[in-house]
Amino acid sequence: MGRESYWASDPSELLRAGEGFTLADVDPHSHPGFDGDKADGEKALAEGAAILAEQQELLFANSRGGDDERRVLLVLQAMDTAGKGGIVKHVMGAVDPQGVQLAAFKKPTDEELAHDFLWRIRKQAPSAGMIGVFDRSHYEDVLIGRVRELASPEEIERRYGAINDFERELTAAGTTVIKVMLHISLDEQKQRLAERLERPDKHWKFNPGDIDERLLFPKYQEAYQVAFDRTSTTDAPWYVIPANRKWYSRLAVQHLLIDALEAMNLEWPKADYDVEEQKARLAAS
Amino acid sequence: MGRESYWASDPSELLRAGEGFTLADVDPHSHPGFDGDKADGEKALAEGAAILAEQQELLFANSRGGDDERRVLLVLQAMDTAGKGGIVKHVMGAVDPQGVQLAAFKKPTDEELAHDFLWRIRKQAPSAGMIGVFDRSHYEDVLIGRVRELASPEEIERRYGAINDFERELTAAGTTVIKVMLHISLDEQKQRLAERLERPDKHWKFNPGDIDERLLFPKYQEAYQVAFDRTSTTDAPWYVIPANRKWYSRLAVQHLLIDALEAMNLEWPKADYDVEEQKARLAAS
Numbered sequence: 001m002g003r004e005s006y007w008a009s010d011p012s013e014l015l016r017a018g019e020g021f022t023l024a025d026v027d028p029h030s031h032p033g034f035d036g037d038k039a040d041g042e043k044a045l046a047e048g049a050a051i052l053a054e055q056q057e058l059l060f061a062n063s064r065g066g067d068d069e070r071r072v073l074l075v076l077q078a079m080d081t082a083g084k085g086g087i088v089k090h091v092m093g094a095v096d097p098q099g100v101q102l103a104a105f106k107k108p109t110d111e112e113l114a115h116d117f118l119w120r121i122r123k124q125a126p127s128a129g130m131i132g133v134f135d136r137s138h139y140e141d142v143l144i145g146r147v148r149e150l151a152s153p154e155e156i157e158r159r160y161g162a163i164n165d166f167e168r169e170l171t172a173a174g175t176t177v178i179k180v181m182l183h184i185s186l187d188e189q190k191q192r193l194a195e196r197l198e199r200p201d202k203h204w205k206f207n208p209g210d211i212d213e214r215l216l217f218p219k220y221q222e223a224y225q226v227a228f229d230r231t232s233t234t235d236a237p238w239y240v241i242p243a244n245r246k247w248y249s250r251l252a253v254q255h256l257l258i259d260a261l262e263a264m265n266l267e268w269p270k271a272d273y274d275v276e277e278q279k280a281r282l283a284a285s
Numbered sequence: 286m287g288r289e290s291y292w293a294s295d296p297s298e299l300l301r302a303g304e305g306f307t308l309a310d311v312d313p314h315s316h317p318g319f320d321g322d323k324a325d326g327e328k329a330l331a332e333g334a335a336i337l338a339e340q341q342e343l344l345f346a347n348s349r350g351g352d353d354e355r356r357v358l359l360v361l362q363a364m365d366t367a368g369k370g371g372i373v374k375h376v377m378g379a380v381d382p383q384g385v386q387l388a389a390f391k392k393p394t395d396e397e398l399a400h401d402f403l404w405r406i407r408k409q410a411p412s413a414g415m416i417g418v419f420d421r422s423h424y425e426d427v428l429i430g431r432v433r434e435l436a437s438p439e440e441i442e443r444r445y446g447a448i449n450d451f452e453r454e455l456t457a458a459g460t461t462v463i464k465v466m467l468h469i470s471l472d473e474q475k476q477r478l479a480e481r482l483e484r485p486d487k488h489w490k491f492n493p494g495d496i497d498e499r500l501l502f503p504k505y506q507e508a509y510q511v512a513f514d515r516t517s518t519t520d521a522p523w524y525v526i527p528a529n530r531k532w533y534s535r536l537a538v539q540h541l542l543i544d545a546l547e548a549m550n551l552e553w554p555k556a557d558y559d560v561e562e563q564k565a566r567l568a569a570s
Contacts, residue, residue: 061489061490062489064489065488065489065490066489085381085383088381088382088383089381089382089383092382093378093381093382096370096373096374096378097373097374097377097378097382097385097387098370098373098374098387098389098420100382102382102383104383135383190567190570193567194564194567197560197563197564197567200553200556201553203350203553203554203555203556203560204346204347204349204350204351204553204554204556205346205350206556206558206563207558208558208563208566211563211566211567211570214567214570215570268485268486268488268489269488269489270488271485271488271489271491273491273492273493275482275488278482278491278493278496279479279482281493281496282475282478282479282482282496282499285475285496285499285500
C-alpha cells in the first residue's frame with residue numbers, strides 16, 4: 001500500500017507508552033517513524049482517508065449483515081489547543097458519519113456528579129460496528145481530578161483500578177480501545193492561544209480558564225505520567241503522539257485506526273438470503 | 286455567490302409541498318430550478334460544502350460563545366434506496382462531525398413500543414448549536430404505520446395532530462425544521478436494488494423485506510400524500526426532492542440547509558471576556 005512507504009518504522013510500536021515510558025522524553029515537535037515533510041504528510045493523510053473509510057464501512061457492514069460485535073473506541077486526551085477537534089474534523093470527518101459515535105465530555109453536570117465517574121462514560125460506549133470517539137473521557141477524573149484535587153487521594157487511587165476494569169469489560173465485549181494523548185509543548189500552546197485571541201472568528205474558542213489550566217501545565221504532565229504508568233495495558237494501551245505539527249498527529253491517529261481495523265481482517269459479509277431467489281422476486285416486482 | 290448562478294429559481298420555493306401539492310405530479314427524474322448537468326451539480330456541491338461548513342461552525346460557535354438556542358433539524362424520509370444514506374455521507378459528511386447529531390430510527394424496540402411514538406424521537410432532538418439529522422423519523426408511524434396497519438385508524442389520525450404539536454414545540458425552542466422526502470421512481474428503485482443483489486460488497490445493504498415494501502409502493506405514495514396534506518406547515522414544511530439523480534437530490538438538500546442557516550444571519554460571537562487583558566495574562570504565562 002502506498003501509505004506504508006512513508007513510514008520508516010511502525011508508528012503503533014514507536015508511539016505506544018509501554019513499560020518504562022517517560023513523557024518528558026518525548027519531543028512534541030518530532031514526527032517518529034515518518035520520513036517526510038508536511039506536504040508528504042498531507043498526501044499520506046488523503047490516501048489514508050480512503051483506506052480508513054473503506055475499513056469503517058466493512059466494520060459497519062459486518063455488524064449489520066453479519067452478527068459481528070466488534071467496534072473501536074478512540075479516546076482523545078490533551079491539553080487545550082493540542083488538536084483534539086482537528087482529529088475529529090480531519091481524520092474522522094473523512095468517514096461516513098453513520099459509522100461514527102462521537103461523545104464530548106465537558107465539565108460534569110450535577111446529575112453526573114451524583115453518580116460514579118464512569119456512569120456518564122458507560123452510556124456513550126460505542127455500539128457494535130461503530131467507531132466511537134471520546135473527546136475527553138473518564139481520564140479527566142484522574143487528570144483534572146488529580147491536579148485540582150476534585151476528589152480525595154483515596155478516590156483518585158481507586159479510579160485507576162476502576163478504569164482498568166472498565167476497559168477490560170469493553171475489550172471483552174469486542175471493543176478495540178485506542179487511547180491517545182496529543183502532546184504539545186508549552187510554547188506551542190502559547191502561540192495557539194495567542195492566535196485565538198488575535199482572530200475575532202476564534203474568540204469563541206478561548207476561555208480565560210484556559211490560562212488557569214496552562215499555569216498548571218507541569219502538574220498535568222505529572223498526572224498524565226501517572227495515568228500512563230497505571231492504565232497503559234496490553235489490551236488498552238496509551239499512545240503519546242507529538243502534536244506540535246498538526247499534520248503529523250492527524251496522520252498518526254489515522255494510522256492507529258487503520259492498523260486496528262486491518263488487524264480485524266474484515267471482509268464483506270455473506271448474504272444471509274438466497275441471492276438468486278431474491279433476484280427473481282425483484283424481477284417479478 | 287458562485288453557487289447561486291446555477292439556480293434558475295429558488296429551489297426552496299419550487300420544492301416545498303404547499304397548499305394543493307400533489308406527489309403524483311412530481312417527476313422523480315427532474316431537477317427543478319437547476320440549470321446544469323451532473324458535472325455542474327457536482328461542482329456546485331463541492332462549492333456549497335465550504336459554505337455549509339462555515340455556516341455550521343457559526344451556528345455552533347453562537348451556542349458556545351453566545352447563548353444562542355438556535356439549531357436545525359433535517360428529517361429524511363424515503364422509500365428504500367432513495368439515497369438517505371448518501372445525503373448523510375455526502376452532504377453532512379462535509380461538515381465538522383462535532384456539530385452534527387445523527388439519529389437513525391429503526392424498527393422500534395419493545396421498550397420504545399411501550400411508550401408513545403414520540404418518546405424515542407424527543408430524546409434525539411438536536412441541542413442548541415447543532416444540526417440534527419433524522420434518518421427516518423416519527424413519520425414512520427404514519428407511513429409504515431398506516432400502510433401496514435400497525436395501529437388503529439383512530440390512533441393514526443391522532444398522530445398527525447401530535448406531530449404538528451411536537452414540531453411546533455421544536456420551532457418555538459429555536460429549531461428550524463426541514464422535512465425532506467426523497468422521491469424516486471419504481472423503476473429506479475428496481476435498478477438500485479438489482480445493483481445491491483449483483484455486487485457482493487452491497488449484499489449486506491439488501492434485505493428480502495425491501496421487496497415486500499416495494500410491492501406496497503403505491504400505498505406508501507398515498508401515505509406520503511396524506512402526511513404532506515396534514516403536516517406540511519408554515520413552520521415545518523415538507524420538501525419533496527426528485528431523487529432519481531443522486532447529484533441533484535444531494536445538491537438540493539445542501540441548498541435547503543444553507544438557506545436555513547443563512548436566514549439566521551449568523552456572525553462570530555463577541556468575546557465575553559476582555560481580550561486585551563487575556564493577551565497580557567497569556568504573555569506573562
